[in-house]
Amino acid sequence: MKQTCGESHAGHPLADAEDVLIVGGGPAGLTAAQYLARFRHRVLVVDAGQPRAALIPKSHNCPGFPEGISGPDLLDRLGRHASLYGATLMRGQVFSLAAGEGGFDAETSIGAIRARKVFLSTGIVDTTPELPRLAEAIAAGVVRLCPVCDGYEVIDRKIAVVGQGDRALHEAIFLSRFTPHVTMLGTHASDFSTSTRRAAGERGIVIRHTLDRLSPAADGCAAILQDGATCRFDAVYAALGCKVRSHLALAVGARCCAEGYVTVDEHQQTSVAGMYAIGDVVKALNQIAVAFGQAAIAASHAHRELTA
Missing domain, CATH: 3.50.50.60 (FAD/NAD(P)-binding domain)
Known part of the structure; x- marks a missing residue:
């Protein structure tokens, strides 16, 4: 320019x-x-x-x-x-x-x-999740912003969708066509309604509503839950609006x-x-x-x- x-x-x-x-x-x-x-x-x-x-x-x-x-x-x-x-x-x-x-x-x-x-x-x-060295994570394809653009690139990978409600559910359902390993991450139980949980469960999508923070991990991203447990993902999609x-x-x-x-x-x-x-x-x-x-x-x- x-x-x-x-x-x-x-x-x-x-x-x-x-x-x-x-x-x-x-x-x-x-x-x-x-x-x-x-x-x-x-x-x-x-x-x-x-x-x-x-x-x-x-x-x-x-x-x-x-x-x-x-x-x-x-x-x-x-x-x-x-x-x-x-x-x-x-x-x-x-x-x-x-x-x-x-x-x-x-x-x-x-x-x-x-x-x-x-x-x-x-x-x-885009509203992005809080993550140290976020720009590097986006450049590495660890944090992703558009499943329509690159769902093909995560075939059979472990994927997390960070967000709430129907927005996160729709994105997770879309990604479930590419991989069976999809988890929805929220910070509170109220992030996902009973109907959302039911729809996710019918498609084999896991829900975790106790996310504390995200952290860079080797070749991916770690989600640290509020009880201290850690889940590792190959990529994280932001469904935060x-x-x-x-x-x-x-x-x-x-x-x-x-x-x-x-x-x-x-x-x-x-x-x-x-x-x-x-x-x-x-x-x-x-x-x-x-x-x-x-x-x-x-x-x-x-x-x-x-x-x-």
Whole structure:
């Protein structure tokens, strides 16, 4: 991601209105930038440098990469692809966004920006379990965030799902297709209802509701229970929810659901004219392939609007 200020790749100053401002440089934002740049629009991506995809140690679920690809490598490729066709990629924070006559005004760490359209691809932040050296555990595949992405990689391994209630149950049931060794970990007996326990038991899923803490272990993770007993797992999945980065959408008055996800129509348009939302900030299957599709849909519609 380029970090220079001043003139863009196409030579126009940032003080001039962009056709599209994209907030967030994850797979969705960078794919939208590529499409829009190839449609010959002036596109600026402002990215804070914390895309969720950067946490991926290696994905074997991304179409077109049968040998797998790391999140940072994928982001680099997507960024170079968008830049090749003239999109401007800049590191920075977008502090505020306001809808005005003919477009949007953004206050950012790289200065004021005006744009005719805005794409929000600000994503989510996963709630992760407390664990020493958490970043290392994620990089090693010991702590995992998405069973849809990598359930295949834990076939027949000993897996723990940390969470409460139906969220943990649904994730555990999903993973039980890949391995018979699934345990749900909670900290209190109230974390799991009688019906949850029954549903887990019917599928051979073990429940432990006395988790005290997690600790790194050789080639895995140890769960220390409140009575001092220790259970070792090859990997731990977090089913603890997430924080949706929808504050900019809310500030402009865009509708969001009760969970905080931005509401969009079939073209990825928000309830605010000229604003689109793509990627994990929209409630859908949080997958790179889905982000690609949303970006293509939104970019194609915005192009028609810009050239009408």
